[in-house]
Amino acid sequence: MTTRPQPGTAAWEAHLAEGNAKQARKRVSADVLFRDEGGRVLLVKPTYKEAWDLPGGMAEANESPQDAARRELSEELGLTAQIGRLLCVDWVAPHGPWDDQLAFIFDGGTLTPEATANLHPQDHELSACEFFSPYEALRQLPPRTRRRATQALEALTGQGAQYLENGQASG
Template structure:
């Protein structure tokens, strides 16, 4: 069985059967060990471009730096499902989110736990699709299509590195593993 770039466990017939086939979770050898394991947050964002190759960036209402569409996964939600949900919420579009471009580990930073940030291919939007975009006014103050060079001083440095890796991965047909935006 091939698990190509279009594989989505939520849309594959039999996914629930696969989960049931795993059987009961193994019992803890020592009670309470599972509760003491560290927790990471997981996010899914989309690299979305226009026909000129410019990157879609959001001006969030809740932070000073630009972001890509996407967000943190809810409990029990995959990074891909989180990306699709957040893109629809933030842009008002159900985009065909494609393969993973970057998996990036982000270290603990202030009050924020470490995180695995996935960047998926959000595709290329034509002018008609851009015109149908309805940004969520609660979360999105505006959207811009920019080159990464033009956006660098408005992005966190790690996001600028992550997006640069995502653009390279999209062009090369690869998936990149990075740590704090630096491909390893």
């Protein structure tokens, strides 16, 4: 019979660490929905994808989704922006070589004309950034991202944050 370590001891911490190491890890992405004063939506063109995308990216180990979004915006667009409320979180099923993922979209609000005038890719991961009408922005996105972005745009109109599974409202 194995004796369980006592809480607060080094053995207890080692026991918890062992359990933590065995638990599933989720990939996490954090994107931000920005608009200009005309209501157009900001998209970015990654160099490593065929389609346009929302600005943001993947969280690093032990990084919160909001911190990941802030870091990615700074690195890729040189943008320091307030990250607003959560618009949606989407559980994305495993696909291709990828495990499942939690994809967050936050409200970035409306960028000022000064901010939009100076907006351009800051590193090799982006080849372009551009504002599109909401309809045209959705057309530029791949289906999985389009479903998620559609729900995020709908959340802007007053409904609360949405929980999605593969871009579809759940429950």
